[in-house]
Amino acid sequence: NAGVMQNPRHLVRRRGQEARLRCSPMKGHSHVYWYRQLPEEGLKFMVYLQKENIIDESGMPKERFSAEFPKEGPSILRIQQVVRGDSAAYFCASSPIAAFSYNEQFFGPGTRLTVL
């Protein structure tokens, strides 16, 4: 039973380019969460999605960042026109049932984004 998969594991972009981070949840999981870890900091919640729906994006920066979780395929976190401050590790987590109860979130290995 494969865990949460994220790719790429490392991504290098130049300022102004777009970054696309992918997350494939565990089999049978329909809830996905994205977290960002800035250097030397803890993880901060960004967005919570179910299939085809954004449930909570209260942690997402207002501009340049978007997320989706289509009916088929992985969840995508998209960062347009990246800046150096976007350099961070981005973790995805998935869970099998709704967040409004106890359920464990399983974390992927993260994507490390470096903006030159």
Added chain:
Amino acid sequence: AQKVTQAQTEISVVEKEDVTLDCVYETRDTTYYLFWYKQPPSGELVFLIRRNSFDEQNEISGRYSWNFQKSTSSFNFTITASQVVDSAVYFCALKENYGQNFVFGPGTRLSVLP
């Protein structure tokens, strides 16, 4: 509002010493869940333990033990006879019962010297 504080930014110990990592949390929920994760230099998050708010029993797993004190809102983590492989950043996290996400502390970087 929910918050997790890990006051120790960095700790260094010599191998075989015991070390305790502190975690203090804030929540208004009566039902919540506390977690510890290890982040080794490779960067992934390794799940260590989950504790429910209604279960105040302390837990021991090998060289690891956890002390949950609801009265002081603390969930401290002790490593006995530390080893070099324990060197990592350790995160404490909180999830409220009706919360949608984890709230992580800033982490404590543990260095175990040979």
